[in-house]
Amino acid sequence: MKSLTTWRWNAVRGEYEEGDPPPLRGTGEISAIEAFSNGTTLLLGGTGFVGKVLLAMLLDRFPELKHLVVQVRRKKNLSGEERFYSEVLQSPPLRTIVERIGGQDVIRQKVRVVEGDLDQPLCGISLEELQQLKGKVDVVVNLAGVVDFDPPVSESIEPNVYGIQHVIELVKLLGAKLVHVSTAYVAGKKNGRISEDIPIDGYFPFRGEDGDQRRFTVARELNWYEEFIEETRQTRTTNPRPLRERLREGGMSQAEHWGWTNTYTYTKSMGEQLIAQTPGLMYAIVRPAIVESSLRFPFPGWNEGFTTSAPLVLMGGDGVKGWPVQYGPLEIIPVDLVAAGILIVTAAVLCGKNKRVYHLASADENPIMLPRLVAFLGMNSRYKHKHKKSGSRVANVWKAYVETQVITDKSLQSRRARLHRGLDVIHAVLTLGKTLFGPDKVGPYLKRLRDTRRQIRQQEVTLDKFLPFMFHNTFIFETRNIREATRMLTNEDLKRLKWEPETIDWADYWVNIHTKGIEKWIRPMFAASRKMGS
Amino acid sequence: MNKAAFYDLDGTLLSCNLVTTHAYYARNERSLLKSVYQITKVVLSVPLLFGLDLYSRSLFNVFAFRAYRGMHRDRLIGLADDLFEVTLKPSIFPGAEALIHRTRNLGYRNVLVTGTLDFTIRPIALHFGIEEVICNRLEFRNHVATGRVLPPLLAENEKANSIRQYAVQKGIELNDSCAFSDSSADVPMLNTVGYPVATNPTRRLRRIALQNHWPILELRETSSKFPPFLRPAKAL
Numbered sequence: 219m220k221s222l223t224t225w226r227w228n229a230v231r232g233e234y235e236e237g238d239p240p241p242l243r244g245t246g247e248i249s250a251i252e253a254f255s256n257g258t259t260l261l262l263g264g265t266g267f268v269g270k271v272l273l274a275m276l277l278d279r280f281p282e283l284k285h286l287v288v289q290v291r292r293k294k295n296l297s298g299e300e301r302f303y304s305e306v307l308q309s310p311p312l313r314t315i316v317e318r319i320g321g322q323d324v325i326r327q328k329v330r331v332v333e334g335d336l337d338q339p340l341c342g343i344s345l346e347e348l349q350q351l352k353g354k355v356d357v358v359v360n361l362a363g364v365v366d367f368d369p370p371v372s373e374s375i376e377p378n379v380y381g382i383q384h385v386i387e388l389v390k391l392l393g394a395k396l397v398h399v400s401t402a403y404v405a406g407k408k409n410g411r412i413s414e415d416i417p418i419d420g421y422f423p424f425r426g427e428d429g430d431q432r433r434f435t436v437a438r439e440l441n442w443y444e445e446f447i448e449e450t451r452q453t454r455t456t457n458p459r460p461l462r463e464r465l466r467e468g469g470m471s472q473a474e475h476w477g478w479t480n481t482y483t484y485t486k487s488m489g490e491q492l493i494a495q496t497p498g499l500m501y502a503i504v505r506p507a508i509v510e511s512s513l514r515f516p517f518p519g520w521n522e523g524f525t526t527s528a529p530l531v532l533m534g535g536d537g538v539k540g541w542p543v544q545y546g547p548l549e550i551i552p553v554d555l556v557a558a559g560i561l562i563v564t565a566a567v568l569c570g571k572n573k574r575v576y577h578l579a580s581a582d583e584n585p586i587m588l589p590r591l592v593a594f595l596g597m598n599s600r601y602k603h604k605h606k607k608s609g610s611r612v613a614n615v616w617k618a619y620v621e622t623q624v625i626t627d628k629s630l631q632s633r634r635a636r637l638h639r640g641l642d643v644i645h646a647v648l649t650l651g652k653t654l655f656g657p658d659k660v661g662p663y664l665k666r667l668r669d670t671r672r673q674i675r676q677q678e679v680t681l682d683k684f685l686p687f688m689f690h691n692t693f694i695f696e697t698r699n700i701r702e703a704t705r706m707l708t709n710e711d712l713k714r715l716k717w718e719p720e721t722i723d724w725a726d727y728w729v730n731i732h733t734k735g736i737e738k739w740i741r742p743m744f745a746a747s748r749k750m751g752s
Numbered sequence: 753m754n755k756a757a758f759y760d761l762d763g764t765l766l767s768c769n770l771v772t773t774h775a776y777y778a779r780n781e782r783s784l785l786k787s788v789y790q791i792t793k794v795v796l797s798v799p800l801l802f803g804l805d806l807y808s809r810s811l812f813n814v815f816a817f818r819a820y821r822g823m824h825r826d827r828l829i830g831l832a833d834d835l836f837e838v839t840l841k842p843s844i845f846p847g848a849e850a851l852i853h854r855t856r857n858l859g860y861r862n863v864l865v866t867g868t869l870d871f872t873i874r875p876i877a878l879h880f881g882i883e884e885v886i887c888n889r890l891e892f893r894n895h896v897a898t899g900r901v902l903p904p905l906l907a908e909n910e911k912a913n914s915i916r917q918y919a920v921q922k923g924i925e926l927n928d929s930c931a932f933s934d935s936s937a938d939v940p941m942l943n944t945v946g947y948p949v950a951t952n953p954t955r956r957l958r959r960i961a962l963q964n965h966w967p968i969l970e971l972r973e974t975s976s977k978f979p980p981f982l983r984p985a986k987a988l
Contacts, residue, residue: 219877221870222863222886222918225902232825232895234902590826597830600780605837621782725829725895730874 263362371469519735534595546692821899
């Protein structure tokens with residue numbers, strides 16, 4: 219819907235302003251059009267959430283693009299190339315773009331697909347392909363990696379640390395520059411403004427805090443990892459606890475030991491440190507905050523996977539009322555802004571005008587405060603349960619009309635304890651009923667209780683994973699470098715690549731774009747996975 | 753040749769008004785106490801608003817919008833879908849969708865021109881598949897409504913002015929365009945186009961329509977016949 223008006227919303231001041239925004243003017247020190255039309259980019263991880271939007275944006279906004287190499291991993295019976303054409307190009311963010319620019323034939327002229335795998339040396343690209351690419355690739359953009367917060371440590375270290383070693387080998391062999399996409403949360407357990415100038419090598423979040431003088435090195439951490447894996451395997455038969463669980467806990471406790479929030483940020487930081495340690499490597503590290511549904515491109519509300527705030531939105535939609543949050547911002551950034559940011563940095567690297575680190579985040583210019591998001595979650599729950607035709611009527615009324623609340627961590631724990639005590643009592647009563655009236659009559663209720671308990675436990679685990687970003691710490695990632703790079707673009711580039719988090723109308727974005735996007739794209743996947751799990 | 757169909761909303765496509773919309777937000781405050789206070793304010797203001805509407809639509813709008821003072825924009829946007837489902841959707845006239853469908857099929861650009869507020873309009877426009885909207889906006893300071901409306905207040909003559917401006921911007925031929933409204937307050941709007949249609953007209957507008965030989969359309973009835981210019985041409 220297009221509203222015809224001369225007024226535009228100033229999201230930062232929270233009021234309307236009259237007239238057109240001042241025209242964007244760049245200094246022209248960086249030309250993205252020239253960089254992408256003359257240079258060859260090798261994209262690693264182009265099949266993920268950010269990768270697909272970036273690929274779509276590059277193809278859509280830069281018709282001048284001549285050479286792009288995309289590395290795709292083989293999947294079961296599909297070769298990398300088959301997977302690219304039948305899966306990646308057919309995905310919702312790319313399908314319409316590919317049609318618009320002239321179909322797969324046009325793509326074949328511009329894009330070369332190479333099969334590979336980051337788990338393998340030189341990213342698993344064949345020697346024959348490497349010979350052909352040598353000296354021809356100008357920049358490697360690496361978006362690959364595992365983004366789960368707390369997987370078994372091996373599943374995170376292999377791609378995020380050893381995988382980076384393979385990327386560095388590849389970049390050196392090709393004689394290219396590197397744009398590596400990491401996360402802003404490598405900062406770890408910190409509060410307040412996070413600078414882009416903090417030295418990368420040897421960093422750990424507790425460094426210097428309370429006189430912490432320890433020394434962090436990736437080599438020593440990898441030694442710890444090898445020993446830990448060996449020890450865990452050796453005690454496999456004697457230790458009754460599942461191996462995956464022990465590997466998960468091992469990663470989390472090692473991350474927390476140094477001050478990181480989880481295994482993901484710990485391993486991502488190590489990956490960055492490997493890059494920073496490599497002599498002679500020309501690189502830029504891009505650190506997005508929490509990447510969310512697209513604002514506009516390829517269409518509003520596109521989202522994929524559970525690694526964004528999607529689990530929280532789904533929980534809010536399911537009627538969770540108490541939210542432990544600080545009065546601080548949630549550092550979220552729409553995926554299309556992230557894609558534009560990465561392309562701006564890539565152009566800067568190609569033009570030799572880049573800085574080392576670029577945060578891609580919103581709170582520096584236009585923060586969305588957590589209590590506002592809690593209120594949005596409540597309004598979504600109200601809408602959903604007021605019009606819900608299935609389920610318990612009493613529960614629906616409760617979920618529709620009881621407002622969400624901002625609570626403390628302590629209050630969260632006492633609420634959980636009360637809830638579990640209540641469920642224990644119901645369980646005891648039903649078990650007694652089963653003895654008295656037989657399993658046929660009471661069995662179904664017991665099953666429902668079990669399902670409810672499982673769902674509640676899942677919600678608790680999910681919420682706990684997000685607590686470091688909502689309650690324990692409040693971050694504002696400084697974004698000076700990306701703003702500076704944007705100002706260095708040409709005027710024509712600025713029409714194609716927009717870095718403008720200050721214009722995001724958060725109310726409209728959260729209510730009409732993000733929540734609806736998650737309900738459309740993520741809810742069905744979530745429901746299917748829950749069904750499979752049960 | 754570009755032509756457009758300009759639609760008023762309240763009373764034309766659905767039977768709702770600014771008071772019922774505000775009453776919804778009053779009912780859905782964060783706390784029960786606040787809701788009771790707001791609803792009382794709405795009830796007490798009804799006689800005054802009724803009188804004002806008879807006197808001047810612009811004055812009516814100014815007073816009706818004042819009731820939003822102090823409300824947070826997040827809440828107005830966050831509850832808009834529910835407002836639509838609960839209050840607006842059930843009040844859509846039976847013939848409204850068919851009419852919009854018809855004008856679209858005949859090549860008109862459908863445009864809503866209404867005094868209703870932007871956040872209320874969004875789900876309605878999406879429901880009807882109308883992509884362009886000219887409507888009112890509240891003034892906000894730090895996300896909180898001041899109770900004032902941003903100029904120009906869209907009512908009476910201002911609707912006609914907006915249509916003329918829109919026509920210039922988009923290259924619309926107003927003589928080939930049509931407009932639909934229920935109220936005599938919208939006579940200036942109806943006069944701007946070549947094909948004005950009094951839609952579910954008030955007694956006063958009906959009289960004006962008959963004097964000017966404007967077609968009269970009843971969307972409250974499913975069996976109402978569209979005016980001749982909206983009937984598809986028969987094959988010879």
